[in-house]
Amino acid sequence: MESNHQSKSIKTKTLIGVLVSFGFLFLITFLYYSAINSDHENHKKISILSSKLLQTNALIKEYIVENRYGLQTNYDGLNSMHDELHRLTHEYNNILKQKADKRLFNPFVTLTIAIDQRETRIEKFKSQVSVYKLSSSFLPFMAEEIKKMILNSSLNSKTEKLNVINEFLLQIDSVEKNNISDWNEPVKSLQKQLPKEIAQQVYIIIIHGERLINSRNDLEKLTLEILDFQIAQKIYSATETYNAVYLEQERSSGLYQLLMAVIIVLLSGGVVFYIFKQEETKKHLKKTLSSLTQQQFALNQHAIVSIADVTGKIIYVNDMFCQISGYSKEELIGQNHRIVKSDEHDKNFFKTLWKTIANGEVWHGEIKNINKRGNPYWVNSTIVPFIDENGKPYQYVSIRTDITATKKIENQLNRERSFFAKITKSMGEGLYVHDETGRCTFINGKALEILGWNEDELLNQNIHEIIHYKDQRGIPLESKDSDILKSYTTTEPFHSENQVFWSKNGAMISVSLSAVPIYEDDSFKGGIIVFQDITQRKLQEKRLANALLEAEEGNRAKNNFLNNISHEIRTPLNAILGMTHLVMETKLTKEQTDHLQKVEISSQNLLKIINDILDFSKLSDNKFEVKMMPFNISQLVSDIEKTYKKKFSNKSIGFDIDLQKDIPENLVGDYKILFQTLDYFLDNALKFTEKGHVKLIIDLKYLSVSKVSLKFIVEDSGIGMTENQILNLFQAFSQADLSRTRKYGGTGIGLAIAYNLVELLGGEINVESTKGKGSSFSFILDFDVVKDNAKPGKKSATKTKHINQDELSGLSVLLVEDNELNQDLALQVLKSKGIKADLAVNGQEAVDMFQENHHYDCILMDCQMPVMDGYEATRQIRELKLKDLPIIAVTANVLPDDIAKSKESGMDDVVSKPINIKILMEKIHFWIKKYQGETPQIKAPATTNIKTNIVEKMELGTTVNMIEPDKAMAMLGANESLYFQLLNRFSVEFSKPLTELEALIETDMESAIRFVHTLKSSAATIGTTNLHLQAGEIETLLRNEKITQAKEKITHLQMSLDVVNDQLNVLLDKYKQLNNDSQQATEQADSETINQLVETLKNHLDSYDSEADTTLEQLRGKLTDKKVITQLEKVKHLVLQYDYEEALNKVNEIFAKDETE
Template identity: 25%
Template sequence: MKDSRKEMRRPLQSGEQTSTRRLESSVFILSVTVVGVYWIVDSLLFAMTTANGTFFYRFFHPGMDEVLSRLLVICFFVFFGSHVAHTLRQRQEADEALAGVEEKHRTIIENIEDGYYEIEPTGRFAVFNDSFRRITGYPADQLRQLDYRRLLTPAETEKVIGVFNKVDRTGRATKDLGFVIVRKDGALRWVETSVSPIRGQGGVNAGYRGILRDVTRRRQADALKQEKMAAEAASRSKSEFLANMSHEIRTPLNAIIGMVELLLGSSLSHEQREDLKVVHSAAYSLLAVINDILDFSKIEAGKLELERSAFNLRDFLGEALKILAVKAHEKDLELAYRVAPDVPDRLFGDAHRFRQVLLNLVGNALKFTDSGEIVVLAQKKSIQGNRLVLQVAVRDTGVGIATGKQALIFEAFRQADGSTSRKYGGTGLGLAVSSQLVKLMGGQIAVKSELGKGSIFHFTVDFDVDEEFMAIDGTVLPDEIDPTGLRVLVVDDNATNLKILCEMLASWKAVPRPAASVKEARALLEKENNNGTGFELVLIDSDLARPGALSLVKTIQASAEKPARIIVMLTTKTVKETDRFQEAGACATVTKPVRPSDLLDAIIQALYADEPGFQMPEGRSSLGPDLTLPPLDLLVAEDTPFNQKFIRRLLENWHCRVTIVESGRLAIDALAHHDFDVVLMDVQMPEMDGLTATARIRELEKGTGRHVPIIAMTAHAMRGDRERCIDAGMDEYVSKPISSASLIETIRRVVPLFEKDPEQEGSKALPVSADDGGELKALLAAFNNDSDFFKDVADMFISDYPPMVNTIHRAIDKKDRELLRRTAHALKGMARNFQVDDAADAALQLEQAADREAFDEAQNLSRKLGDELKAFESHLRKMIAAVGDGRSGKRAEG
């Protein structure tokens, strides 16, 4: 506390002690001096007044009376001095006690966290402690000159001045006065203070004093508490809202997606098919957004729980990536994955959430990568007992992310920057959800990236390892299959995929030899044939650069007496060319990204299919799953008209008999009068919901020995929905929008199936004449073997491409980058539809040149594109004529 009197107190006390001691000594000396002077004077007077008296006689021989009087004087002075000294000591002790109390109070006031202040009647601060200065933010010299009104906001000034006036008028203190002050730095702080009057002589107002407390944090905490309560209430409302909205949005989406899928399976014109594909894609995009929002909400509320099931890592990764393979191959991107050999294959964990994270990262990589490759790498970070920490990385060659933006992308609704968001779209939730899911699975996620050089997203997850498969890398070879020493030529122009394939073959103890081009492959074949060894198996990528994979297959078939067995690795773009490769001599095909089990199946088929009595080993098949159904009698309880229509069409396409009712009560009535094989029960219906109806059905079945399988159909996707359905007595659960594959698999799980009817194997290809090496047959297959559809689209192509080529020339002349890019992109799609790969590649290069504004390069590419299309036009006209001849022949036969 700033008070100069306290600074002088210690020297004053020291002086008082010295003065007291001096006074005691002075009184004693004075008394002795007075007695001595009196003694001398008395002796002189005696000598002067007495005839025979002398000074010395009187001085040394005083009478008894004189001695007593002199002693009395000394005692008087000693007593007086002692009294004075005692009085001074009492005063000193009182001063010291007062000083101690003041020092104690001063120390307390200086060290309390609250501010202490005294204000003069003029309004200036007379006394204050350090806490007061800290709260107000002013230094001491400025605070002494400051009027307290300067600390108040305009809104608070009148209130505070009124309280001070009331204290002055009543003489009573006021407590808990709350108001806002403005610090020197301009910050606002909530404070509470007490105000007491200071009275001077005669009761005159001498100012005010009080204790000032900063309660800003308490106010903020109270506000946060209120906000938390409001947020919890909002969270409860949000959960209810999300559950209802999930149902309301998914229900029409179910009809949209289902009906579009049914229409896509029918005969359509090219424009109709393309428009429906846009609708289909948009519906699934909307569904993905809904799923992200629901997952994010569940994670945010702490209500997302992980499941635990067994899965095989290598096959799981292959299946997951095949979902995105179509999009990757449409962009001419190589999509591959590699699992390190020392990673156990049989794992326990939440495969669904693991897939969700993986697809989010790969999907992002696809979105931001226009050329190159996307590779998923899985390796063992650590393993203790049966607990595996798996490290997964998704590496792309895309646009990359600026260093300063890398932390933002894992936040909800955030992307690298606004322009990228507008160009590529997306909600910004995918990575936020992935980050939270990885944390739930015991791992961490991060990114390494550089602008223009791609990105590597890597994360870790914890899994339990099946102890029986602890040392197995995933591909168990059948006893009768031994690829040890098998000489294999692997041809792939992507270095990463080439390395992965060779590593896979080497793990089976085969002897792979890599080749990065057709030219290199031919050189290795010639060298091995000259050495007399040759290759027993050749693995060829279908997307090799010219002269292409088909040319290499034909070369191998023609170059040796006993040609090597050939496996072709197809992409989703070239899978329709399977027949062409098989006719050229390929023994088996496998779709990229290549799973080890698929490759092993293809090797077995290629090497042993011609042997008498050959059968694929048990548990292995080169065919896809059988998704046919027997003619079941199904009851569908569904209240929404467009869902009724979709379900009826879907089930009738599977040759099932369908009865539809609109409520749970009607479903109970229908079951009372007819035996159904399966019941598809919507959960949310009027009159009686699906859960209540199922519980009632199970009650009625007691004692009868019957049990009709009931499959729940619900648009709810919140935590616990599946459990509630199963607890109610349902056998299985499918969520809306209903996937046809998911529904048929679910039905297959609850009812026994009959043998597949051979007559339902599918339609035979249309008879065509003059098929050029199977090319027309493959092209017709891409058009669902619909010759009318093929002819219409072909005629449209012939009429549309010349004006588009002219538009490209005009765009180059005007240096119109956007027009050039857009037209080249459209021509690329048209060429891909007709499998004109050379023209499509030229259009792609032209599109890329437009992006770079390389108009000189574009001029040469446009001429090349025109030449390719013109050459294909004459070839296409021959195929149109061949299709017409085939139809005529067919009509003639009829």
């Protein structure tokens, strides 16, 4: 008990020591700061500032007086002094802020408020002085003028009137504000007698006089007010306060300094003494410390405490020990700890225990004990050995807590767990459970079996890191990327067959798994994963996939072989044909000619057979693509006629083509396949008909607005077929009768191909035949209808049109526009959408074009044009009974009035300039649809801010701020090259000075307005809002005939225009520079690909390869020269007729010429 008391007092002492030292520290800090608080530097500054403030203030007063009495000509001096005053007070304030002494602020704030208040009076003063000076200098001068006017007039009693004026002037100095009416009364009555001209002037001097008197009065008051603000006094008072505070601080700081010195001396002495004392007590403390600690432990009433000696004999137990063990203190002391020992722990357990504590180390563990009544209890025990001076333990203190209850629960849990384990063991699937941190809390036997790990190796470990740390490619997989763990974000179970686990020996195991997250009260607690080893299955699947791949490979090899072989055959065949042709040119006997003709025919047949085989292999490979393109039905008929007319007449068989009248001219479908199909049927007819006639009938089965169904029938008067023969007809390589093959030749795949082709086009073949009488092959196909351009006004044709947004291509549009820049823009835009556009440069031309029976799907009409404007043109076109033709105004005038005017004239809609491509296309589409009786929706245009590469690269903004390319570009659908073309155009069109415009205003107002209007819209198109607005203003002025104002504006406009032109050139230069390299590169690349394509095309044609058609299309897509493209049309035609030789000649001709050019 005594030592306890001792330790308590030591503690208290230490605490007091700490507190005292802290106290001293604070005191010293405080003293230090108090001592330096009086700052001489700041005091000096404040003194200087005060005197400067006083000086400045005096100067301000001086300026006020000077300004009042006209001794200053302007207020600059006054203003600069006032600025100085503000600057000084600001500085003053900054110093005061460092002080944080509240006493200082009051007088200072009073000062600044006074300065601010005075400032408003000074501002008033300045205004008043100006007015006063104005009136006082002006009045005498004006009065003289009036007097002169009176003298020169024919008025009566001039002297009297002059006297009134004189009196008016003389009295001004003495008039007060309240008797103004007495003073101006005579002049006012005089004013009434005077003629208007003079009366007006008199009116002005009355106003000035009144103002003079009023402002004089105000001025006197203001001047005195300003001088009376007593700013100087306030400066004094602020400075005095500061000085008082400063002196006070000065005094106290002296005191503080002394105090600090004393304290520091005292403190140093204290520290020396303390250190000495410390050494002395150290030894004593060391001795008492060990027994002191024992006692403290024993005092712990909450633990079960016992102390044993080195032999294990109990020398102390606390009440808790007695309570739990059931023994009394007397029974325990002197006994060995074995008294409570149970059979739970083996020998080794105690061996380690004793070894640990005998070495002087603390032991910790759970021990099962038995109490007096023989009941077991569990304790969590810590045994601390106490060491004597020699380093040997002399006592063991055991501190225990009762964990019997916890142990019970643990046992229960273990039982449950083993039960659960037993159940899951019998499952065929692997199963593991992990907690929210990813640590495995349970895993069943099957899972261990699959994974090859022991339970101990996985339990409580982060299981992802052990079994799921790599994906199937062996790439490390972090837990955050694991599909399983990611799936926990939803409460839905997760199933996957694509996951892999890794076994202990590093083998990859493909698993099919299900994962379910565990949520408790919305918080994630872990997950349960059930999985199956599907490695074998996966292997099987892979093998299967490989087999399939091999099979496909085989098929591909077969086709490659077919391709190659046909090519290998075609080349020598070409040589045979060529040589035969050459020989036939020479002089030959009739017999030789006959033989050679047979060689030629046979060779051509062989070629055809090879082509058939190729097509057939393509068909069976699904490589045949159907390309829907617009085509002309008459063209089809004439193509067929050209191919077959001669062949049939050679065989003396009649050949007719019967095209039904009402069939729309232009259809959408795959012309190539259709032609090929008919070719097979006609070839078949040609082959099996010996006499009589063959007929191709194209019959109209169904016609609607947008669709047409046609029935194609090929009739012959040939040998016919039996029903059995018909059934086998379309099997490949089987002619109706094998015996015929020898007679008629051919491979027998022609009809099989035709059958497939018709199927490809969505039709079905119907065959009727009577043995010996002839056969009829027919099929029905559907086509989309394109509007018939050749026959304008044909109602049915107009109605059968069908377009959707992407299919605007093929339309024809008339653009009526006079401005070249806009022409360029619109034509390019239309062209880029595949729309054919014609141009009329004014309204009259447009009307003429319609009178000449041109036909268009839509008109885009500018409103402002020379000769005839858009409104009139629209009226006239509508009068031509073209009521159902969409006419869309494209104009920069989009005020409600303008829109009304355009609607009135018969236009359907208005698109504003600058043209937004998207809106324009939508409107064209909308109105064409509308006239077809549909009601399409117009989508709101997206207003995205598009910044293109080049613009980004150019880093505008700093130097080029009059033009906003991003804005303009957004309107143009980010068409960069178009934008820069427009810029170029603008610089050409508007580089001349506007003096021409001024001349135009005099001579030809209409053209002038048009010029400004064009500038307005062009400016918007290239994105210079400033110029656009200015031009717009001038346009309005000109329309309202405000010529002078407009002319003034033109000078400003010129200024802006010059800047815009400069900046525009900067832009253009940069663009050219940036674009040069890339363009050169693409041009070069383009011409290279064109050359390559031409070579390939030549090769294909040379080798009679049907790929020629595809190559030709590719080439056509790459070319830009219109002339060459039209020439290629002819080649295309020849290719379709398989006239490859002629086609090759043509190609050589075209591109040879091209090179020389």
